[in-house]
C-alpha cells in the first residue's frame with residue numbers, strides 16, 4: 001500500500017552486527033498444536049543458548065497476542081496476519097544479529113513458507129513438535145481443548161480449524177516419551193551438528 005518509498009542502504013549491516021556478536025543469526029521456528037510443547041522446548045533451548053552467551057529473542061504466541069497482535073483473533077484471516085507480522089519482526093531481529101526462536105501454532109504451510117521466503121536459505125529452521133492431538137488434549141494445561149469440545153471456543157486448531165503439518169522440517173521432534181529437556185537437547189544437537197548456530 002505504501003508508495004514513493006525508497007530502501008535506505010545503511011553502512012552497518014547484518015553481517016557486521018552478526019560478527020560483532022560472533023554468532024549466526026537465524027530463526028528457529030517451532031510449529032505444532034496447542035499443548036504440543038512448543039513454548040516449553042523453545043524456552044529450554046533459549047536458556048541453553050543464552051547460557052553460552054548467545055544473543056537470543058523468544059517470540060511466543062500467547063505473549064505476542066498481548067501486544068503486537070492484540071487486535072487479532074483466530075479466524076483464518078487473522079492467523080495469516082499474525083504470522084505475517086511475526087515473520088516480518090523475525091526478519092528485523094535476524095537483521096539485528098539475533099538468534100530468534102518463535103513458538104506459534106502457525107497452522108498454515110504457506111505462512112511458514114512466507115517467513116522462510118523472507119530469509120536466506122540457511123537462516124530459517126523449521127522445528128515440528130509432532131505431538132498428536134490426543135496427547136495435547138490429555139495435557140490441556142489451559143483447559144482450552146475442554147472448552148473447544150464443549151463449543152465454548154470456536155475455530156480451535158485440530159478441532160474445528162485445520163493444522164497443516166510440515167512436509168520436510170529441518171528438525172522433527174517425535175512423540176516418543178522423551179522429556180521436554182531431551183527434546184531441547186535434540187534440537188540443539190542437530191543445529192550445532194549442521195553448523196547452523
Ligand SMILES: Nc1ncnc2c1ncn2[C@@H]1O[C@H](COP(=O)(O)OS(=O)(=O)O)[C@@H](OP(=O)(O)O)[C@H]1O
Nearest residue numbers: 034035061074079082104105106107154155156157
Ligand atoms: N481458537 C484457538 N485456536 C488455537 N489456539 C488458541 C485459540 N484460542 C486461544 N488460543 C491460544 O492461543 C495460542 C495460539 O496462538 P498463536 O498465535 O500461536 O496461533 S496461530 O499461530 O495464529 O494459529 C494457543 O497457545 P499454545 O497453547 O501455546 O499454542 C492457545 O493458548
Ligand SMILES: Nc1ncnc2c1ncn2[C@@H]1O[C@H](COP(=O)(O)OP(=O)(O)O)[C@@H](O)[C@H]1O
Nearest residue numbers: 033034035036037038039040139141178179180
Ligand atoms: N516432552 C514433553 N513431555 C511431556 N509433557 C510435556 C512435554 N513438553 C511439554 N510438556 C507439557 O505439555 C504442556 C504444554 O506445553 P506447552 O509448552 O505450553 O505447549 P504449547 O506451547 O505448544 O502450547 C505443559 O504442561 C508442558 O509442561
